Amino acid sequence: MTEDPTDQQAPDGDGTISVFLVDDHALFRSGVRAELERGVPDVRVVGEAGSVDEAVAAVRHHRPDVVLLDVHMPDGGGAEVLRRLRPELPDVVFLALSVSDAAEDVIAVIRAGARGYVTKTISGRELADAVRRVHGGDAVFSPRLAGFVLDVFSNKPGAAPPGDPELDLLTRRERDVLRLLARGYAYKEIAAELFISVKTVETHVSSVLRKTQLSNRYELSRWASDRRLV
Amino acid sequence: MNTPTPPLARRRSGRIVAGVAGGVADHLGIPVTWVRAAFVGLAAMWWAGAMAYGLLWVFVKQEGADVERPTPPRERQQALGLAALGVAAALTAAALGNDLIGWIVGPLGVAAVGAALVWREADEGQRRRWTRSGTAGGRNAVLRTLAGALFVAAGIAVFLFGQLQLGQVQFALLAVLATLLGVGVLTVPWWVRLVRELTEERRERIVETERAEIAAHLHDSVLQTLALIQRQSDQPREVARLARGQERELRAWLYGAGGYGRGVAPTLDEGLTAALAAAAAEVEDTYAVTVAPVVVGADRPLDDHLRALVLAGREAMVNAAKHAGVAEVSVYVEVEDDAVNLFVRDRGAGFDPDAIPGDRHGLADSVHGRMARHGGTVRLRSTPGEGTEVHLAMPVRTHEEAAT
Numbered sequence: 001m002t003e004d005p006t007d008q009q010a011p012d013g014d015g016t017i018s019v020f021l022v023d024d025h026a027l028f029r030s031g032v033r034a035e036l037e038r039g040v041p042d043v044r045v046v047g048e049a050g051s052v053d054e055a056v057a058a059v060r061h062h063r064p065d066v067v068l069l070d071v072h073m074p075d076g077g078g079a080e081v082l083r084r085l086r087p088e089l090p091d092v093v094f095l096a097l098s099v100s101d102a103a104e105d106v107i108a109v110i111r112a113g114a115r116g117y118v119t120k121t122i123s124g125r126e127l128a129d130a131v132r133r134v135h136g137g138d139a140v141f142s143p144r145l146a147g148f149v150l151d152v153f154s155n156k157p158g159a160a161p162p163g164d165p166e167l168d169l170l171t172r173r174e175r176d177v178l179r180l181l182a183r184g185y186a187y188k189e190i191a192a193e194l195f196i197s198v199k200t201v202e203t204h205v206s207s208v209l210r211k212t213q214l215s216n217r218y219e220l221s222r223w224a225s226d227r228r229l230v
Numbered sequence: 231m232n233t234p235t236p237p238l239a240r241r242r243s244g245r246i247v248a249g250v251a252g253g254v255a256d257h258l259g260i261p262v263t264w265v266r267a268a269f270v271g272l273a274a275m276w277w278a279g280a281m282a283y284g285l286l287w288v289f290v291k292q293e294g295a296d297v298e299r300p301t302p303p304r305e306r307q308q309a310l311g312l313a314a315l316g317v318a319a320a321l322t323a324a325a326l327g328n329d330l331i332g333w334i335v336g337p338l339g340v341a342a343v344g345a346a347l348v349w350r351e352a353d354e355g356q357r358r359r360w361t362r363s364g365t366a367g368g369r370n371a372v373l374r375t376l377a378g379a380l381f382v383a384a385g386i387a388v389f390l391f392g393q394l395q396l397g398q399v400q401f402a403l404l405a406v407l408a409t410l411l412g413v414g415v416l417t418v419p420w421w422v423r424l425v426r427e428l429t430e431e432r433r434e435r436i437v438e439t440e441r442a443e444i445a446a447h448l449h450d451s452v453l454q455t456l457a458l459i460q461r462q463s464d465q466p467r468e469v470a471r472l473a474r475g476q477e478r479e480l481r482a483w484l485y486g487a488g489g490y491g492r493g494v495a496p497t498l499d500e501g502l503t504a505a506l507a508a509a510a511a512e513v514e515d516t517y518a519v520t521v522a523p524v525v526v527g528a529d530r531p532l533d534d535h536l537r538a539l540v541l542a543g544r545e546a547m548v549n550a551a552k553h554a555g556v557a558e559v560s561v562y563v564e565v566e567d568d569a570v571n572l573f574v575r576d577r578g579a580g581f582d583p584d585a586i587p588g589d590r591h592g593l594a595d596s597v598h599g600r601m602a603r604h605g606g607t608v609r610l611r612s613t614p615g616e617g618t619e620v621h622l623a624m625p626v627r628t629h630e631e632a633a634t
Contacts (some may be wrong), residue, residue, distance in 0.1 A: 102485035121477075143560055147524035150564075182524050183619070184560025184575045 016041075017135045020064035021048035022055040022081060023097070024073045028120070032068065032097070035124030036131075043128050049114065064092065066131050071105050072099035075083070082112035093134045103148045108137050110149075110212050116140025124140050139209040146181035149212055169211045177204040239293035240286075246309040248287045266309055270316035280320055344381020450540070451479055471518050478511055502528040502536050502565065506572075509544040510561055519549035520558045527565030530626070538604040539572060539624040545596035546574040546620040554578020554618060569625045577617040583610050 021029045029048045032056040047062050049055035049226050050076045057069055059081075065124065067085075069078040076083075078096055085092065096114040098105060106117050116125065119142070130140045141149075153170050170178070174195075180190045187205075191198045238257040241249030251269060255262035270483045272279030351547050387403075455476040462468050503525050510521040530536060544559070556578035565569045593610075595622070605625055613620035 099487055101481075105485075143522065143524050143562065147526045147562070150526045179562075179564070182526065183562040183573045184577075194493075 014111070016044045017066060017071070017131060018044050018046040018062070018064040020046055020048075020055075020059055020062055020067045020133060022059075022067060022073075022078070023070040024050050026050060028070075036128060038124070040124065040128040043098075043131055052076050052080050052084075055082050057091065059085055059089065063089070066135050067092055067094045068097045068131070069094050069109070071096055071100055071109055078109050078114070079112040082109065082114060086113040095130060095140065096124075096135045101144055103151070106145055107152060107212070110145075110209065113213060115209065117145050118142060119144075137206070139205045141178075141181050141205055141208075143182045143184050146178045149208060149222050150175070150178050150182060152212075170208065174204045174208050174211075177201055178208060181205070238290055240290050246306065247313060248283075249292065250283050250286045250290065253290060253293070254286070263305070263308065263312075266312045270319060272313050273316040273320040279316060286452075313632070315336075315362050332525045339616045344378045344385060354369060359377065451476060467518055471515060474520065475511075475515055478514070482507075501531055502540070502563075502570070503529045505532055505537070505540045506543065506561070506563060509540055510547065513544065513547040513551055513559075517548065519556065521547055521551075521561060522558060523561040523563065525563045527563075530565060530570070533627075535604045535606070535624055535626070536570060538600050539570060539601075539606060539622055542597045542606075542608075542622055543574060544599045545593075545600075546622070549593065549597075549620075550576040550578065550618060551573055553581070557618075567626070569623055571621040572624075573619060574622075575617065575619040580612045580614045580617050583612055 001181050005059065023029050023032075023033055029050070033045045033048065036045055046064050047058050049058045052073060055067075055069075067081075069081060071078040078094075078098070082094055086094075094109075094114045096109045096117040097120060098109075098117070099120045100106075101119050116130060116139055118140060122130070125199075133140050153175075155183060176194060177190055180193060187198050187201045190201045194201075236256050239253050241252035241256070245252055251265040252262050255265045258265070269279040269283055272282060291319040455472050459469050459472055462472075506523055506525065510523045513519070514521045532540070543563075547559055547561065550556075554576040556576050558576070560573075560575045562575070598608050601622055601624070607623045609621040609623075610618070611621070
């Protein structure tokens with residue numbers, strides 16, 4: 001999360017990243033808004049919503065660059081917003097911002113299509129960094145998130161059976177990158193450690209994220225074939 | 231005893247028959263054996279003791295479910311003996327009395343035993359309903375109730391045979407049966423409603439209990455801490471410490487392994503994960519830094535080696551908290567089949583590992599020594615200005631190896 005600013009992709013268009021806030025707590029929204037508007041010139045908050053329906057309508061209308069999405073909300077939460085908006089707005093990037101760091105919550109929104117997951121104890125500067133990174137096409141992985149993903153892929157019972165190339169989802173290199181992330185390394189430090197470029201680290205992390213979403217489909221098809229549904 | 235006299239209530243636990251004697255003893259503040267003996271003595275006088283006991287059983291409510299009372303086996307035997315003595319005394323008294331009394335008491339005694347069985351079953355059923363979700367005692371309960379009903383019927387029948395002519399008995403039996411049947415059919419809707427209401431009531435009670443539990447927890451933890459924070463708002467360090475501790479606890483309560491809404495704790499009681507979390511929490515609280523542990527892999531029970539690993543890891547966390555001068559320490563633990571790897575990393579001051587004076591016991595004894603004694607290894611990487619990472623590796627012996 002402590003990425004060197006020079007590694008960032010430049011914000012597009014008028015130079016600012018438009019951000020939309022979705023959270024059912026107004027107090028928290030105004031707090032985030034204040035943090036982002038103070039001292040983060042390249043991030044602009046264009047709107048906020050307090051419920052799933054409101055969020056779906058407003059995001060459709062505003063078309064922001066990045067949506068900061070709460071995980072726990074009445075009527076379905078962040079995952080529901082993602083389900084409804086992802087297919088029709090593929091250019092909008094979603095970053096989950098939640099107080100929960102329970103594995104199920106994290107994995108659920110990542111699988112629904114969020115590009116990253118940060119917890120609400122994050123500082124304003126780090127949050128702005130995370131917004132820039134997801135907007136630049138990168139994935140934001142906290143050490144804890146990296147740990148969850150490793151857990152899901154490597155150690156959980158019922159994980160991919162060995163020898164199936166399609167199901168053996170994480171490459172060795174991606175695993176190494178995730179492990180270093182979980183140990184608290186920054187992307188730059190991982191690059192130095194593994195003798196690869198920062199860009200390559202970002203590519204690995206992004207492909208892990210893609211596979212995390214994809215694994216849902218694999219698991220689904222396996223689940224279906226196990227039960228002779230297909 | 232200075233405690234105020236408790237209200238008269240039948241004992242729930244530590245009872246022999248219905249808890250009446252115990253309740254009376256509690257109420258009067260005298261030994262329960264005396265009360266039992268008194269009931270037995272009264273029973274010898276024309277069943278007066280038994281009558282009193284039965285009436286008290288019917289009219290005195292049971293005490294709350296939260297009272298636990300152990301019954302010593304000796305007291306239990308004594309009480310059972312007294313009960314048997316009471317019955318014998320009552321029967322003897324009845325037999326010694328005139329014929330008519332004997333005639334009435336005999337069959338009625340049998341009926342009373344039956345009634346007692348049914349009543350006891352109802353009593354048990356009620357208790358079960360209040361404690362669990364009302365799944366009654368199954369076949370045993372039905373058998374007991376049926377046996378009781380049979381006793382009552384037999385007793386009444388014998389009593390009536392003694393008093394009436396055969397034809398009258400036939401008629402009376404038919405009338406009774408027809409009435410019972412009619413009453414049963416007529417009250418079906420009432421029974422159905424009763425069952426439905428009970429279910430509804432139970433559901434509401436569960437929701438209510440849950441709400442109360444949440445409120446109690448929030449009161450005990452969050453509200454108390456917020457009050458403390460308000461009073462100490464001029465001490466940012468202390469406020470941060472309180473808030474961190476509270477966040478950790480609430481998080482564990484909500485999302486932890488045995489967390490709220492997750493049913494029973496699925497993991498090992500005091501496994502590696504729990505021990506590490508406890509160590510990290512301790513360091514957090516003592517040194518006012520954030521320690522963020524990430525654990526990958528299945529939990530393991532704590533054996534001597536893993537306990538040494540946790541202690542060494544704790545020492546590494548303490549070192550990072552004390553010397554690195556940073557607000558956050560990362561801890562990563564990977565549990566593999568044959569080894570557990572633990573990484574403690576900070577982005578703080580760092581140091582030159584070769585330049586450490588030999589008298590620094592923390593690293594030498596607590597980390598290196600401890601790990602070496604249990605067959606583990608320590609790798610230390612530190613660069614001045616870039617932080618430190620301590621890597622502790624502990625091989626894990628499988629159960630088969632440990633057994634040999």
